[in-house]
Amino acid sequence: xxxxxxxxxxxxxxxxxxxxxxxxxxxxxxxxxxxxxxxxxxxxxxxxxxxxxxxxxxxxxxxxxxxxxxxxxxxxxxxxxxxxxxxxxxxxxxxxxxxxxxxxxxxxxxxxxxxxxxxxxxxxxxxxxxxxxxxxxxxxxxxxxxxxxxxxxxxxxxxxxxxxxxxxxxxxxxxxxxxxxxxxxxxxxxxxxxxxxxxxxxxxxxxxxxxxxxxxxxxxxxxxxxxxxxxxxxxxxxxxxxxxxxxxxxxxxxxxxxxxxxxxxxxxxxxxxxxxxxxxxxxxxxxxxxxxxxxxxxxxxxxxxxxxxxxxxxxxxxxxxxxxxxxxxxxxxxxxxxxxxxxxxxxxxxxxxxxxxxxxxxxxxxxxx
Amino acid sequence: xxxxxxxxxxxxxxxxxxxxxxxxxxxxxxxxxxxxxxxxxxxxxxxxxxxxxxxxxxxxxxxxxxxxxxxxxxxxxxxxxxxxxxxxxxxxxxxxxxxxxxxxxxxxxxxxxxxxxxxxxxxxxxxxxxxxxxxxxxxxxxxxxxxxxxxxxxxxxxxxxxxxxxxxxxxxxxxxxxxxxxxxxxxxxxxxxxxxxxxxxxxxxxxxxxxxxxxxxxxxxxxxxxxxxxxxxxxxxxxxxxxxxxxxxxxxxxxxxxxxxxxxxxxxxxxxxxxxxxxxxxxxxxxxxxxxxxxxxxxxxxxxxxxxxxxxxxxxxxxxxxxxx
Numbered sequence: 001x002x003x004x005x006x007x008x009x010x011x012x013x014x015x016x017x018x019x020x021x022x023x024x025x026x027x028x029x030x031x032x033x034x035x036x037x038x039x040x041x042x043x044x045x046x047x048x049x050x051x052x053x054x055x056x057x058x059x060x061x062x063x064x065x066x067x068x069x070x071x072x073x074x075x076x077x078x079x080x081x082x083x084x085x086x087x088x089x090x091x092x093x094x095x096x097x098x099x100x101x102x103x104x105x106x107x108x109x110x111x112x113x114x115x116x117x118x119x120x121x122x123x124x125x126x127x128x129x130x131x132x133x134x135x136x137x138x139x140x141x142x143x144x145x146x147x148x149x150x151x152x153x154x155x156x157x158x159x160x161x162x163x164x165x166x167x168x169x170x171x172x173x174x175x176x177x178x179x180x181x182x183x184x185x186x187x188x189x190x191x192x193x194x195x196x197x198x199x200x201x202x203x204x205x206x207x208x209x210x211x212x213x214x215x216x217x218x219x220x221x222x223x224x225x226x227x228x229x230x231x232x233x234x235x236x237x238x239x240x241x242x243x244x245x246x247x248x249x250x251x252x253x254x255x256x257x258x259x260x261x262x263x264x265x266x267x268x269x270x271x272x273x274x275x276x277x278x279x280x281x282x283x284x285x286x287x288x289x290x291x292x293x294x295x296x297x298x299x300x301x302x303x304x305x306x307x308x309x310x311x312x313x314x315x316x317x318x319x320x321x322x323x324x325x326x327x328x329x330x331x332x333x334x335x336x337x338x339x340x341x342x343x344x345x346x347x348x349x350x351x352x353x354x355x356x357x358x359x360x361x362x363x364x365x366x367x368x369x
Numbered sequence: 370x371x372x373x374x375x376x377x378x379x380x381x382x383x384x385x386x387x388x389x390x391x392x393x394x395x396x397x398x399x400x401x402x403x404x405x406x407x408x409x410x411x412x413x414x415x416x417x418x419x420x421x422x423x424x425x426x427x428x429x430x431x432x433x434x435x436x437x438x439x440x441x442x443x444x445x446x447x448x449x450x451x452x453x454x455x456x457x458x459x460x461x462x463x464x465x466x467x468x469x470x471x472x473x474x475x476x477x478x479x480x481x482x483x484x485x486x487x488x489x490x491x492x493x494x495x496x497x498x499x500x501x502x503x504x505x506x507x508x509x510x511x512x513x514x515x516x517x518x519x520x521x522x523x524x525x526x527x528x529x530x531x532x533x534x535x536x537x538x539x540x541x542x543x544x545x546x547x548x549x550x551x552x553x554x555x556x557x558x559x560x561x562x563x564x565x566x567x568x569x570x571x572x573x574x575x576x577x578x579x580x581x582x583x584x585x586x587x588x589x590x591x592x593x594x595x596x597x598x599x600x601x602x603x604x605x606x607x608x609x610x611x612x613x614x615x616x617x618x619x620x621x622x623x624x625x626x627x628x629x630x631x632x633x634x635x636x637x638x639x640x641x642x643x644x645x646x647x648x649x650x651x652x653x654x655x656x657x658x659x660x661x662x663x664x665x666x667x668x669x670x671x672x673x674x675x676x677x678x679x680x681x682x683x684x685x686x687x688x689x690x691x692x693x694x
Contacts, residue, residue, distance in 0.1 A: 185543040190628035219650070224441075226631055226635065229544055240544050244543060246543075
């Protein structure tokens, strides 16, 4: 800031002119500053008046369903002018932590909640499966548009036991396909993830070596080999698979569909090779019975057309809310997601809930008070 | 002779030169107090950060002791944790990046300060190199995955086939790995090293260069044998700063280093670093795991501190023994 200085008649002419210019600049600068402060104040006032009077619902959790949840919440907020729904994709574990600490109004998780976590919430927890998805194996082999992997082959690949693409075990399920003499690079998740949880649950169900080895978890200990690399998040794994010849990795179906990467046809329980799609996912879900607490896992689904790796993903609500208005809004939100929301599932690469499941979830949503 | 003692008697009332008024003295005192407070606040902030991280890490430190530093397995399901591969990966990638980035950074500094270029082109190049520092780390990671790795794959395959007996080339490049990570890291520390080395070289008084030429040195003899040793302290400071940046670099390495607990000299094998481990495991860590991750953070702080102290010691040793020549 230029200090203002009194101009005295004792000053030489040049200095006086300099000081006049400086004080003019000072005037221009202070007018500019005043205008900027006014603009800022108006924006803040306008912004806060836009939000004031609106009910804000916040949630956090899984990144697996983030694309479809954010679409749903955007449409819902637009349709209801006095409600804003915010969802932060931090990961299932962080979402559950926020839910237990009462930092959010609802949470989302691919791994539901275990009994220990439910016991920490004194109002009681209502788990509601909202949407389902599949986990696909994606690969990068030039000149191989279709690949089939049998039940004993793909766990062995992820254990690091099968190391080359032209291994006879792989060639057996792919007659006539020219498999190159390339080492297999396995790409897995570097960060803790619900996708890894579901994938390892499935592998433990079909392979004893896996169950006694890495086991189930959001992070597991992968085989120590220079051909096992990791990347952060579904998007990172997809990028590495696309850039590495001879790579194979597990990603969520929506990502594979959007990125247009080739997907492996996996052998299901009945022995058929099934390509991932909405229909094969729905076939897998149709055979699962939903228990009263809504926690159902499908590590090894029955059905001749079922895709073997499918999972529900849950939204977590308190059974009792301090503000009954919030509870009513949340019930209405659930209803929207269960009916209009399911129609968007296929476009975004998710599996809509079967009709009987929708009925059950809607009935259970009345437990939210 | 009786001369007036105070200037009150000499200065007219409306002159510019006045002794400080009470207001001026107050502003001066407040200013000094504020700068004093902020300086001490910065120190307290560092102490507080170390205190909080150390406090959360203490249970894990007591429970695991030094076995944590020599273990090589990271298994959250069985609660077995060890960070030796990460420590190795951090040191290896940072030192590699320092060799490559440091060499090119000093070369750029010499090129830009020793009158090899006309002034205008020099300014353009200097600004462009400083722009490299402005590129976000995530963008470097993406560029590494989509551009750099496919670019070096033919070279890596050639080296593996022909020189695979050397421990540095003993595996194939499977995408992310130590070498792409070190290359991107060297590009990230290049602007730091170049800018500070340029300052160090420009700060050499012209007399020294003229004296060297006066004694009959060629241009290169002057640069290599007179100017670089004179600027050595500043250049070394630049290298230590670059190494510090490389040790802490997170996002680009999380995407490029492969996140695999390998303890190997091979440049093409995936590896893991402490910063990447922390960044990727923190968001979903259970309470047990957070203590362990804080322990790893303490180790990273200790490594950075040791590197900086070591750098200072080397500077002061070289100054005492050889700097005065």
